[in-house]
Amino acid sequence: MGSYIAKRMIQAGALLLLVSLVAYAIMNLAPGGPLAVYLHNPQVTPERIDLLRHQLGLDRPWYVQYTAWLRGLLGGHWGDSYYTGRPVLEMIAERLPATITLMLSAFVLAMALSFPIGVLAATHKYSWGDNVLSFGSFFVWAMPAFWFGLMLQMTFAVRWHLLPVAGMHEIGNTSAGDLLRHLVMPAAVLGVGSVASWSRYLRSGMLEVLGQDYVRTAFAKGLPRRRVLNRHVLRNSLIPIVTIMGLDLSVLFSGAVITESIFGWPGLGRLFLAALNNRDYPLQMAGLMISAALLIFGNLLADLTYAALDPRIRYE
Amino acid sequence: MNSRVLAPAGPLAAPSGQGLWSLAWARFRRHRMALCGLAVLALVAGGAVLAPAITPYSPTALDPDHSLAPPSRQHLLGTDDLGRDEFSRVVYGGRVSLLVGLTAMLVGSAIGVVLGSVAGYAGGWVDTLVMRLVDLMLSFPAIFLLLILINWTGGRAPVLMMIAYLGLFGWTGLARIVRAEYLTLRAREFVEEARAMGARAPRIIFRHILPNAMAPILVQAAFAVAGAILAEAALDFLGFGLPPDIPTWGNLLTQAEDYITNNPVLAVAPGIVITLTVVAVFFVGDALRDALDVRTR
Numbered sequence: 001m002g003s004y005i006a007k008r009m010i011q012a013g014a015l016l017l018l019v020s021l022v023a024y025a026i027m028n029l030a031p032g033g034p035l036a037v038y039l040h041n042p043q044v045t046p047e048r049i050d051l052l053r054h055q056l057g058l059d060r061p062w063y064v065q066y067t068a069w070l071r072g073l074l075g076g077h078w079g080d081s082y083y084t085g086r087p088v089l090e091m092i093a094e095r096l097p098a099t100i101t102l103m104l105s106a107f108v109l110a111m112a113l114s115f116p117i118g119v120l121a122a123t124h125k126y127s128w129g130d131n132v133l134s135f136g137s138f139f140v141w142a143m144p145a146f147w148f149g150l151m152l153q154m155t156f157a158v159r160w161h162l163l164p165v166a167g168m169h170e171i172g173n174t175s176a177g178d179l180l181r182h183l184v185m186p187a188a189v190l191g192v193g194s195v196a197s198w199s200r201y202l203r204s205g206m207l208e209v210l211g212q213d214y215v216r217t218a219f220a221k222g223l224p225r226r227r228v229l230n231r232h233v234l235r236n237s238l239i240p241i242v243t244i245m246g247l248d249l250s251v252l253f254s255g256a257v258i259t260e261s262i263f264g265w266p267g268l269g270r271l272f273l274a275a276l277n278n279r280d281y282p283l284q285m286a287g288l289m290i291s292a293a294l295l296i297f298g299n300l301l302a303d304l305t306y307a308a309l310d311p312r313i314r315y316e
Numbered sequence: 317m318n319s320r321v322l323a324p325a326g327p328l329a330a331p332s333g334q335g336l337w338s339l340a341w342a343r344f345r346r347h348r349m350a351l352c353g354l355a356v357l358a359l360v361a362g363g364a365v366l367a368p369a370i371t372p373y374s375p376t377a378l379d380p381d382h383s384l385a386p387p388s389r390q391h392l393l394g395t396d397d398l399g400r401d402e403f404s405r406v407v408y409g410g411r412v413s414l415l416v417g418l419t420a421m422l423v424g425s426a427i428g429v430v431l432g433s434v435a436g437y438a439g440g441w442v443d444t445l446v447m448r449l450v451d452l453m454l455s456f457p458a459i460f461l462l463l464i465l466i467n468w469t470g471g472r473a474p475v476l477m478m479i480a481y482l483g484l485f486g487w488t489g490l491a492r493i494v495r496a497e498y499l500t501l502r503a504r505e506f507v508e509e510a511r512a513m514g515a516r517a518p519r520i521i522f523r524h525i526l527p528n529a530m531a532p533i534l535v536q537a538a539f540a541v542a543g544a545i546l547a548e549a550a551l552d553f554l555g556f557g558l559p560p561d562i563p564t565w566g567n568l569l570t571q572a573e574d575y576i577t578n579n580p581v582l583a584v585a586p587g588i589v590i591t592l593t594v595v596a597v598f599f600v601g602d603a604l605r606d607a608l609d610v611r612t613r
Contacts, residue, residue: 292457
């Protein structure tokens with residue numbers, strides 16, 4: 001197990017290195033290069049651009065630049081924003097708590113809803129409730145997230161005045177209750193896709209386990225139904241779900257870009273969108289690297305927990 | 317297609333002498349929701365093709381005197397802030413959204429089939445190279461890379477560029493599936509026979525093996541259309557999609573955002589149309605998977 005973990009970590013690291021090379025190439029292949037934003041600014045003279053190019057080290061060969069950039073990335077110097085001039089890492093650190101709050105709430109919401117739904121659907125297979133749920137999950141997957149958000153805003157904020165339309169806090173109000181009220185709709189929009197997919201996976205996982213001999217044996221021993229479902233069935237159907245949860249980390253991060261933009265949530269997603277509009281390449285690259293790292297390590301985490309949870313799985 | 321190549325094997329083989337496609341259709345028909353889905357798709361596609369004939373107004377005709385009108389007999393879904401007829405815009409929006417969805421799927425499928433089949437058939441370093449490329453593509457959350465690439469070209473993507481981008485990001489899943497099919501099919505007798513008769517690799521790959529790998533490709537293609545329609549709408553919403561003057565379902569929704577209090581129909585209608593269309597594609601794809609007996613992962 002130890003050597004397997006080490007091997008997977010090294011593979012993930014190598015992949016991330018490759019990702020950084022591609023990200024770096026993208027930044028430098030952009031039409032006009034990283035300084036394109038200044039080329040259209042009549043107040044910045046060509047001499048000034050040349051000076052900037054030299055100061056930023058953009059006149060060195062690409063591999064020298066890349067290793068310098070990579071060294072900075074590893075050492076916590078992610079460069080300065082072209083737009084605000086502030087360190088990228090500082091800007092990200094400011095926005096990170098909002099995004100983590102949002103992702104975590106969506107994650108918890110998805111767990112809280114998908115488990116009962118999945119279990120009910122599996123124990124009442126082909127009942128009308130099960131049919132409605134499977135039908136519903138197709139609809140959830142088909143629904144554009146931003147439309148769902150718009151509909152929620154229309155109903156709960158505009159019509160019924162139950163929840164705030166957007167934002168994270170009322171001005172000057174930092175209470176937990178206020179934050180919670182602002183969180184409800186964004187978390188619902190971000191988490192609803194996971195509710196649908198996790199409950200489907202749990203349902204099919206449980207159905208598979210329910211057909212196993214040891215479940216029949218447990219029932220034949222006269223164990224109470226509840227006990228069999230909890231101890232024998234649910235526990236064994238959790239393994240595939242854990243994998244899906246790991247893979248969904250990056251899905252949630254991508255979804256945060258859209259959700260934050262619907263609800264004006266002051267997180268990383270909106271920072272990234274602003275970086276695009278401002279041609280702020282260092283900030284764009286940071287967003288790309290963070291999302292790729294989350295995806296690669298989400299996969300790794302999924303594989304490792306999978307191995308840890310199922311004793312039948314032995315990696316060499 | 318060569319009927320000998322298509323001679324069914326496995327669970328689809330029938331003594332009745334029915335062909336594979338008529339058998340598949342018989343299985344497909346059993347799924348009521350998929351038939352409803354086909355009907356919805358026929359309606360949306362029909363509307364898109366016949367748009368000029370069935371819409372009462374031009375989708376871009378301005379009528380500032382009747383802006384934000386509620387639904388009425390003259391304007392089935394009301395009018396938007398510039399007095400444009402929303403019904404006409406939704407129907408015309410279907411043209412763009414379906415066109416982008418279908419063609420992006422075709423581009424993605426073409427890349428996926430070619431790379432997947434060559435990798436699966438050739439094996440060795442070709443296979444390794446293609447699969448590592450797939451791994452690398454899958455290491456980037458597509459939306460971040462897409463946004464950056466679209467941003468390069470001025471922040472909005474013209475139709476052809478949008479199709480190319482969505483296609484470029486939509487081939488990896490199919491390439492993996494096709495490769496797996498080719499790995500098993502290349503060892504079959506009919507391939508050996510073709511090789512013995514002197515057929516060359518391209519002919520074996522595309523004429524002999526490809527027809528036998530069609531089932532999973534079709535299923536995957538159906539879901540790819542749904543994915544492309546949703547992706548395009550999401551990019552429109554983020555402001556990195558098709559130019560705002562083109563009526564797409566995503567653009568209609570985005571423009572309706574400011575008027576959810578004055579005229580909520582504008583925000584409700586295009587969303588329902590997108591959702592119904594994509595659900596329809598899902599049901600059809602699902603039934604197709606069952607009808608063609610594609611193994612589910």
